[in-house]
Amino acid sequence: MTTPAGTRFTALLDNSVLSRLERLRLDPLRRLTVHSRGEHLTGKGGNSTEFSDYRDYVPGDDVKNVDWNIFARLNRPYVKLFRHEEEMHVVLLVDASSSMLFEGKLELAKQLAAACGLMGLMNNERVSVYACHHAGAQPELMPPSSGQVSRRRLFQFLEGIQGGGDSPLEAAVDAVLRRHRGRGVVILLSDFLTFGDLNPALNSLFRSGLEIHGVQILSELELRPDLTGDIRLLDSETGETLDISGAAELYGLYAEHLNWQEQELTAACQKRSGRFIRVSSKTPVETILFDTWRRKGWLR
């Protein structure tokens, strides 16, 4: 990628980050890919240049795959097998509801979406992006795109996402699945703070052939609430209030619930052959991409 000196390709990520990302790709746990084409190698025989195995020739096989050197030595025809390369669909679901407007949660979500999208495009995968705002409304969509030519389109779409709305994550997933077709990976960039049950939505994603990568982005106010005394809490999405007396006393219980939620979400994703990770909105995106995700095997 070449850009004029001193200019940034996107406001979301530094050029240096983009350069490093071009050499990485998402590493899904399963091979949930499109058979027609793509760069993800399957375990089956394919037409890539990467040798996989030999097998006996059977009538009907393309003779061009016969290894003539072996035939000359053994006088028996053997067919060379190559690994098959398939196309993977990368679905990015960005939660752009009001709850994501706190302490740079949405910004981080857009940065991570840009990074994942870029890796997908650079590896000839189909990338589609959904930004969810209001419950019941259609999410903003960047249609499935592929190829490096779609980079600018991807970045412009992500940069244009404005926060606001009350869309819960499970409703956003339903809205995405109503429009999405194809197997691959779905990356959920959200705070996962919902009053509803996420399990049906995760089941739907699993059934649709999407490997779930959950990224929970929480602000410091949610990770370590600094609240004391008698206060009235106001929900940024619903406008509901909750009176709390002796908030500091509840912190221990809150921390327990936070940990419990992380464990539940991790278990829910893993049960569906997926992954889950919680990050703080204060964590630099480079740290998440090149340190956390690399160490956890999300990228290779």
Next chain:
Amino acid sequence: MSWPWPGFVTPMSAWLAALFIPLVILYFLKLKRPLQQIPSLALWRQVMNDQRVNSPFQRFKRNLLLLLQCLVLGCLVLAAMQPYWSSGAGRAKYLPILIDCSASMGALDQQGGLSRLDVAKAEVREIINNLLADQLVSLIVVNSSGRRLTDFTNNKKLLLSALDHITVSDVPSRLDDGLRLTQALARTYSFERAIFLTDGNTPGAVDLELPFQIAMQLIPPGGANLGITELNARRGAERWEIFVRIEAAAVGGGEAKVEFYQDQELLGAEEIALDPGEAQRLVFRAPADKSSYIDIRIIPKGFDSLASDNTAYLELPTLRNLRVFVDLELKAFRKALQPIKGVDVLPVSGSSKPDQVLGYDLVISPSADETVPTAPVALYVGQVPSDIGKLVSIETGFVKVVDWQRNSPLLRHVQLTEVQVSDNPVSQKDVQDRDYENHGYEILAHAAKGPLILHKNRDGKQSLWLLFHTDHSTLPYRVAFPILMSNLVQMAMQQAGLSEIQGQTTGALPARVADPRTSYSVVGPTGMRQDLTSSDEGLLMGISAPQVGRYDIQKGLSTVAKASASLLNASETSLKNVDTIQFREVSIQASDTKLNTDKPLWTEFAILGLVFLAVEWWFFQRRPGGW
């Protein structure tokens, strides 16, 4: 036994409890609950639901701040109501506190320990500190008299200051004055109880009728003690014989060395060992060729609780004959006196002028005019005192002595039954014996219609008046006459200090002859200074001597005389305590248990309220995870 129960000084302050209503309303209105916007309530709702399910005291915890605020307000309301633990003896608004500060209150309980007065002061200090807002205390010290230190007040600073200034006086205790003072207070202030703190070394009976009760708080007595209880000197052949009585306290005796000093020179010493309650008399002899000061000192070999009775003083004059002026006309008197040993009858017959240079110890004269010399003891024969001249007239006619005071020093062993008198004193109409007494005269012998012999003691001088002339009576021919003269000589010798000298006790020193209308300063053993002026007659009177020791009488800057005072009180030395004081109608039982007084509790509630306030502040402001 009555148990303490709580009460309130200002129960009307309970109206402040109405503040609970706005407190609760304001709390639940949550007018000042700050609004905090957060991304989502999802987690917080779970937390609150979990808290309500898991915590059995969730309501309590939820309103813990309200509870703390209620506790703070409750404590403040209670403090404003000024609660107290009642002693059960009825709460007194006016409380007189009598503190015994006689000599025995200076006794220590052990070597280097507290004096009885210190213990009493500590108890009074506690009472003062526990005073309720509407309680007023008056401090009265009782020793040989009573003295009011403070008016009824609740000014603790004033009371504590007065209490700190109370010191032990080396005088025996007498309750009468202190109780009379308290009785007088009872006429102005209404109180039903007075507190009396004493070691119990007081008279067992008081001739008083009190309109209030006395709570007698007994301070435990001191430890072992030896002390000088008597000291006197008697005239010997050519020297003084000094008699010293040393007694041991009832609680413990001990061993000691008794030293005898004359003019600071050690003349003798004796070792003594006394069991509790025992006494021993010692005799020392002192030369009488000059006036001298005698010191008797006890040097204890162990612990001695009371120091003030370890020293006693005596002033000895030079031994000399009694100088008696007898008018030359009174030949019967001169003849009766001349055989008595140690008496110089002056003027010698043939001399026309009395010897005024040396002064007389006794004057016997048929007239009382100014030409007659003065003396400490005077006998006027056939004279009616001028100040009672209107009360009695002398008529002619034989009369007999009707009655006389047989125990008076002058008439001791004197038989006047057969004495005939031709001068008949007749009291004027409606004149009673008390009319003579009102003029300061005591009737020693009565005739049928008036007094025959009068006695007056004024300004330390004794005057005896025979209203009949002895030449007009058969008295000189009776055996009674030489006895009468002998008694008169004994009185004069006693007055002149020539026969027996008693150690002067503390309290007040006797009047001393001085220059008329002259200012003197008396400096006591502790440096206490009194400024006094002598009377027109040349007597220095009213010298207070509250401490054992020597007193310097100074005129200007020079010491003109010395006096001394000693405790010499067997009761104080014995440290005995009475457990009952008998009054006219009731007896007061002493108690050694600590006095129960109302204990105010408002400070405790105020502090508790402050603690609750601090807890509330901490609870409200503490950081997350700061348990």
